[in-house]
Amino acid sequence: MNLKFIIKIMRIPEQKIDEIRNSADIVDIISGHVQLKKRGKNFVGLCPFHQEKTPSFTVSEDKQIYHCFGCGNGGNIFKFLMEFKNISFVEAVEEIADNLGIKIQYDKSQQDEQQSELEELYEINVFAARFFLENLLKTSEGEEARNYLKSRKIKTQTERTFGLGFAPFNWDNFLLHAKQNKLDLQKAKHLGLIDVNEKGDFYDKFRNRIIFPIFSPNGRVIAFGGRTLESRDDIAKYLNSPESKIYSKRRSLYGLYHSKDEIRKLDRAILVEGYMDLIALFQSGVKNVVASSGTSLTDEQVQLLSRFTKNIIIIFDADPAGQKASLRSIEIILKQNFDVKVIALPSGEDPDSFINKYGKEKFDEMISNSKNFLEYQTEQFEIEGKFDDPAEGAEAIRELVKTLSLVDDELKRSLLLKSISKKFSLREKLIESELNNFLEQLNQRTVNADKGQQRQIKIPTELSSSSIVKSDNPFEREITRLLYSGDEEIMGYIFDRVSSNLFSNQKLKILFETALNGFNENQYSPSFFIEKIEDEELKSFVLKLTLTDEVISKKWDEISYNGKIEKDTIEYAQHTVTNFLVHQIEQQIKLNNKIIEESKDERLHIELLKRNQELQEEKKSLASAQNGN
Numbered sequence: 127m128n129l130k131f132i133i134k135i136m137r138i139p140e141q142k143i144d145e146i147r148n149s150a151d152i153v154d155i156i157s158g159h160v161q162l163k164k165r166g167k168n169f170v171g172l173c174p175f176h177q178e179k180t181p182s183f184t185v186s187e188d189k190q191i192y193h194c195f196g197c198g199n200g201g202n203i204f205k206f207l208m209e210f211k212n213i214s215f216v217e218a219v220e221e222i223a224d225n226l227g228i229k230i231q232y233d234k235s236q237q238d239e240q241q242s243e244l245e246e247l248y249e250i251n252v253f254a255a256r257f258f259l260e261n262l263l264k265t266s267e268g269e270e271a272r273n274y275l276k277s278r279k280i281k282t283q284t285e286r287t288f289g290l291g292f293a294p295f296n297w298d299n300f301l302l303h304a305k306q307n308k309l310d311l312q313k314a315k316h317l318g319l320i321d322v323n324e325k326g327d328f329y330d331k332f333r334n335r336i337i338f339p340i341f342s343p344n345g346r347v348i349a350f351g352g353r354t355l356e357s358r359d360d361i362a363k364y365l366n367s368p369e370s371k372i373y374s375k376r377r378s379l380y381g382l383y384h385s386k387d388e389i390r391k392l393d394r395a396i397l398v399e400g401y402m403d404l405i406a407l408f409q410s411g412v413k414n415v416v417a418s419s420g421t422s423l424t425d426e427q428v429q430l431l432s433r434f435t436k437n438i439i440i441i442f443d444a445d446p447a448g449q450k451a452s453l454r455s456i457e458i459i460l461k462q463n464f465d466v467k468v469i470a471l472p473s474g475e476d477p478d479s480f481i482n483k484y485g486k487e488k489f490d491e492m493i494s495n496s497k498n499f500l501e502y503q504t505e506q507f508e509i510e511g512k513f514d515d516p517a518e519g520a521e522a523i524r525e526l527v528k529t530l531s532l533v534d535d536e537l538k539r540s541l542l543l544k545s546i547s548k549k550f551s552l553r554e555k556l557i558e559s560e561l562n563n564f565l566e567q568l569n570q571r572t573v574n575a576d577k578g579q580q581r582q583i584k585i586p587t588e589l590s591s592s593s594i595v596k597s598d599n600p601f602e603r604e605i606t607r608l609l610y611s612g613d614e615e616i617m618g619y620i621f622d623r624v625s626s627n628l629f630s631n632q633k634l635k636i637l638f639e640t641a642l643n644g645f646n647e648n649q650y651s652p653s654f655f656i657e658k659i660e661d662e663e664l665k666s667f668v669l670k671l672t673l674t675d676e677v678i679s680k681k682w683d684e685i686s687y688n689g690k691i692e693k694d695t696i697e698y699a700q701h702t703v704t705n706f707l708v709h710q711i712e713q714q715i716k717l718n719n720k721i722i723e724e725s726k727d728e729r730l731h732i733e734l735l736k737r738n739q740e741l742q743e744e745k746k747s748l749a750s751a752q753n754g755n
Contacts, residue, residue: 138219138230146223147653152190152203155222159210168673174210175199176390184673189612190653193669197390197435200669202653214344247317247372250309251339251347254319257303258291258337258350268292270355271336278402279482284409287384289339293332293352300330318350318367332365338401340373340419341383343430349373351380351401351419366419376424379431380404380417386434388413394437396493397423399451403441403477410486423455428462433662437465439496444471449506456499460532468502469493500526500542504549523550524560531564599630601706603671606634608699609641610652610672616699617645623703628710636661637668704748711745 153162153169162169162185173183173194182196193200199209207218223230262268262285271292275285284290293300301320304311311328314320320328335352342348349367367373381404382389389395396415398404404417418427431438438459442448452468459466469492471480481489497505503526507513512522526546533539543561547554605624608616621642629635637659644655652672659665692698718734718741725731 138216138232142223142228142230143219144649144654146219146226146228147190147202147204147657148651149226149228150190150203150222151187152192152206152653153185153187155203155225156185156192156206173197173199175387176393186652186673189610189672190651191656191669191673193666193673195670195674197393198433198666198670199390200656200666202656204657212345243313244372246310247313247370248346248348250314250317250319251349251372253304253307253309254300254314254317254350255289255291255337255339255347257300258293258332258339259286259289260291261294261299262290262292262337265292265294267294274336274355278406278478279409280405281409284405287408288381288405289347290405291337291339293330293335293337295334297329297333300332301328317370317373335365338380340367340378340380342372342378343382343386343433345383346372348378349375353401374426375419375421377426377430378419379427380419381408382416382430382434384408385413385415389416389431389434393435394439395431395435396439396441397455398477399442399448400476400478406478406481407489410481410489412481412486412489418455422451423458425458425462428459428464429663432462432464436463437467439467439469439493441469441471441477443476444473448476453503453506456503457529457532460499460529463534466499467496468499469496470502470505498542500530500545503529523552523557527557527560528564531561599706599709601702601709602629602631602634604702605706606637606641606668607671608694608702609638610655610668611694612650612652613694614650615696616694617641617650619696619699620703621645624706628706633664633667636664708745708748711741711748715741 156162157169160171160174160183162171163181167186167188169185169187170181171183171185172178172181173196175194176197176199178196183192183194185192191200191202192206201209203222204215204218207213207221208215211218213221220230262271263282275290280290301311304314304320311320315322315328318331321331323329332350332352334356335354338351338353339347340349340351349370349372351367352365354361354363354365366375369375380401385395385408392414394414396407396412398407398415398417400417401419404415407413407415416431418424440452440455440459442452442455456466456468471477471492475483480492507522507525511518513519523546527543530539530542530546533542539561543557544554546552547557605620609620611617624638626635626638626642629638640655640658644650644658649655656665656669659668715738718738722731722734
């Protein structure tokens with residue numbers, strides 16, 4: 127049967143999506159899948175996305191959003207159905223509309239040509255995946271590939287699960303099949319399935335290779351990897367799809383689609399290097415595993431994984447290259463505030479060979495005995511003999527402390543510092559001094575940039591976040607929480623008096639601007655704002671911020687109003703904004719004073735002192751207004 131691409135993208139008008147979202151009751155819909163109990167303003171239940179004994183899954187009827195404080199999953203009602211039923215956004219909207227009896231009039235006049243092109247690329251990849259799979263399972267040409275996979279102990283069911291395939295040896299097998307089914311050959315070339323020779327003729331890019339389809343997190347075929355069956359030095363062992371409009375290697379993790387549910391359930395991911403490592407572990411029952419596809423781990427891959435867990439165990443090959451890759455990966459993972467552990471495999475082993483040789487029980491033992499990143503790094507330095515020489519030993523300890531400086535959690539950092547001190551019988555103060563040096567270096571670039579900017583520009587007549595020392599003050603967080611309360615009057619009051627350039631925290635600045643954009647479109651529902659936030663980590667942050675009943679800072683009561691003003695009222699918002707502006711002024715004055723101390727420019731001194739007087743007057747005026755004088 128010919129495969130023809132007749133793709134009609136029927137768009138649901140934004141107004142209809144708004145109507146469906148505003149008409150739905152998130153508590154009613156979620157309670158059909160999760161047993162919920164009333165607790166204060168919200169409803170709680172056991173999270174359907176990970177195993178837990180104490181309910182941490184919270185649903186807000188007022189805000190029409192949900193969030194699990196255990197695994198971090200959260201969003202609005204569309205997001206819940208997408209995650210719970212593994213369906214698309216459009217399917218989630220259609221299901222809710224059907225339940226509510228709302229008819230959807232699809233917008234046929236505004237077909238999205240770009241989306242249509244992307245859909246065609248996805249369809250070409252699906253076509254290719256089926257072609258490769260059938261060649262592996264059903265053809266005589268695929269016998270060698272079947273025998274190879276059998277020798278690697280890969281079962282037929284596993285081949286089907288991961289869609290493994292075989293690209294025949296000839297130069298035009300796929301090409302002829304594509305032509306017969308009227309595929310767009312230029313688009314197939316864009317995807318790296320075919321290429322053009324010097325004569326201008328098309329030919330198959332993948333030949334005589336085991337094929338590994340690469341899936342997006344929602345299960346779409348976005349690329350392919352191919353392992354050669356030939357033993358020739360002039361042929362690359364692995365061939366991968368190029369970057370395309372639907373595939374970015376640095377933003378993709380092999381196996382995530384198959385493993386994401388287990389990763390959420392166990393709140394832990396195992397990171398390996400290659401396709402076969404992942405498949406062997408998955409087949410043996412280790413199903414919370416992802417692979418970096420043989421490339422160096424990237425920031426984007428770690429960010430993608432953060433949607434499902436903040437805990438990673440690294441298991442790379444036991445050879446020197448694998449050990450170096452582990453150390454590089456540790457730094458990248460720590461920067462994104464993950465908890466990192468490492469497994470050191472026996473010499474000569476990789477995850478694939480280990481699980482096949484020793485079995486899952488032995489592998490689970492290794493997981494239980496995995497080392498934290500400092501223990502692993504220390505062990506590697508010991509193997510290299512770095513502690514045999516005092517100079518090299520000192521440098522190695524500095525490397526350990528440098529890695530430690532990437533840990534964002536202060537308590538965790540302190541405990542790890544103690545372990546280094548104990549391990550090498552060094553005074554904690556000495557290690558702490560080295561740590562502070564590295565922390566200072568991390569911050570120095572930003573500080574220098576601020577100083578340079580201050581020396582080159584005139585003194586601003588209004589406050590600017592670029593001239594304020596970065597701080598995570600509670601007022602920024604509380605203003606953000608108020609903006610996501612869904613109260614139109616409070617939002618209007620804040621937007622009339624505060625702008626995003628006053629925020630020092632970049633995450634909160636983005637959330638501020640998202641709420642402002644919605645407000646300008648007459649949208650006030652937190653559910654609407656959450657839907658517009660694409661970054662999953664940021665989405666989880668704001669959900670946690672808006673749904674928690676706890677105060678946002680231990681010092682909040684003493685720096686705010688000692689509980690005299692009812693929270694989430696317009697009066698509360700007025701005091702919060704005033705204190706926020708006062709705090710900004712105080713930070714500007716501090717920065718000006720610091721520049722005065724360090725600069726020898728007398729003209730600048732005079733300008734800054736004058737500006738400080740003006741700021742003090744503004745501060746008095748704000749305080750007077752707050753006290754009703």
